[in-house]
Amino acid sequence: MSAPANRIDTRFADLKASGKRAFVAYVAAGDPTLDATIDIVLGLERAGVDIVELGVPFSDPLADGVVNQLAADRALKAGATMPKVLEMIRQLRVKSQIPIVLFTYLNPVYTYGYERFHKDAAAAGADGVLVLDLPPDEVVQNTELKPTPELCHIQLIAPTSPPERIASIAKSAEGFVYYVSRLGVTGAQVEIASGIAEQVQIIKGSTQVPVCVGFGVSNPEQAAKVASMADGVVVGSAIVKLIEKNGASPDVAEQVEAFVKPLVDAVHAL
């Protein structure tokens, strides 16, 4: 079941037509402030990023490494809440049509109201959502978590997912499949994981939607190598780390743009 054509699907169709792979960038919404996030996303777009994942902060991000935990802390301390993040997206939409995926945990969504979240996030201009601690199994078993068509539901597949799970997750995938390239929490790694190409091929055997690979990518060489094995690559902690260091600087958005551009170029050159 796929959502009605939205910015994510359109972007992947355009990339496919031009034979390019996607560059997906993650930043924590509200780090250092929600206003700064608007500028940072615009900087990412100027750098050529195809899709932006915006982290909606949660107090207990158990799938995240220390870089993203600290970013969530900073965002919460700076006052980020679900309604304020959605308002920020509304403002961003005046200036940009870049596809946006909200990346978060279930409790903030559940507390806001699962259906209400879908309606309001879509109305604000979000295109997809990835809830890290909501496996597809629970969606089926909880009537209050019923699938809602307003947003694409991005699913994770892990190196530990057995073949029958891969098949069932991939079959119902929307937007793109996020293949977590290695076991562990989010965060930059020196070495990229092995076996990515094989796993991506297995996933692609069960789905028409694109497969993007993330977790641990931090430089142009890694980005190009990972993207070459899939339909796209996700880079997160390396960007978040740059924001951590330079959040107070007035040109943080330009610094992010300068850092991300060579990574995007390396991926788009493939």
Added chain:
Amino acid sequence: MTATATATPLPVMPDQHGHFGRYGGMFVPETLMSALNELSEEYERAKADPIFQTELNRLLHEYVGRPTPLYLAERWTEKLGGARIYLKREDLLHTGAHKINNALGQALLALRLGKQRIIAETGAGQHGVATATVCARFGLDCTIYMGAVDMARQALNVARMRFLGAKVVAVTAGQATLKEAVNEAMRDWVTNVRDTHYILGSALGSHPFPMMVRDFHRVIGVEARQQILEREQRLPDLLVACVGGGSNSIGLFHPFLNDPGVRMIGVEAGGEGILPEKHAARFQGGRLGVLQGTKTWLLANDDGQIELTHSVSAGLDYAAIGPEHAWLHDMNRVEYNYATDEEALAAFSELSAVEGIIPALESSHAIAEVRKVAPKMGKDQVIIVNLSGRGDKDVAQAARMIFKEEIKF
């Protein structure tokens, strides 16, 4: 206000997906799903395997010290002037608390799963000590995650874990107590899931943990039921136990759930009173939510961010309650009250002085509830209170708070 059980038996919980009514479930990242499914399957096999059960029971008897006595606290009963009070003496178990029932069971499961590395979280340190103990017993590699604040208030248990060969990792994130230790243990598990088993220490987290931890602690209630029938030729009128995640209480309560005449009270940590961030009583101002793998009742703000908690006892200082308790609360089968820090400390002092038994600060919350309810009950009535742990670990903290003295280890 007495919750009365209906004559209809309660449905068997959880369902095959780990749901207790609308609570429970498996709310975890995809990386952990296959390990949890594998654990569920292996647990079901072990449960049905007489060799596993025989080995578990033998070790519970010879190594852990089961069965524990059911002790009639005569002087305390006389002092309170009401119901006859029996203490289920889990404090007499090896390592000093009920936690080892579950740690032993899960260590045997890890061996069946072929996992040689064990991780665990701990609050008061009792689960950490129990886990480190069984790891030493079976030669398993052991890493314990503990909040830095808890390490300071439970220094004795930190030293015990180190003697037992465990690596104790200080967690400094957030308020540096039990919740943060669980986050860090989950992160380790996500990273090392292929060769590591996570011995979760309470009836919390993703399925199958709430069910499995409960089952390993049911022995408490099974023994108590048999013992009270021998002593009194009747079932108790009331069961009382403290509830952090809720492992000792579910262990005591579960075998009595379908005995309609048995009233049950779970006692949460009231901390400094029911004010935001000053307590850990989830049924006092909590809400429905999802934390660390399970849907349950928890303390969070309007934005879904988990709130700070406070309790004098590290083992009860946690923002979520086990999902089966949330369900039993909905079913009106168990009542949930709370005791404040002050009431727990008074109970700690009273039981020590009157019975010569120093209770853990966690168990002292249950003792505090008994002090409130026993005098209102008839002398022919019977209470069983779970003395889930001994108070040695709390002596320095209690001395500081009661005698205003510093004791250094």
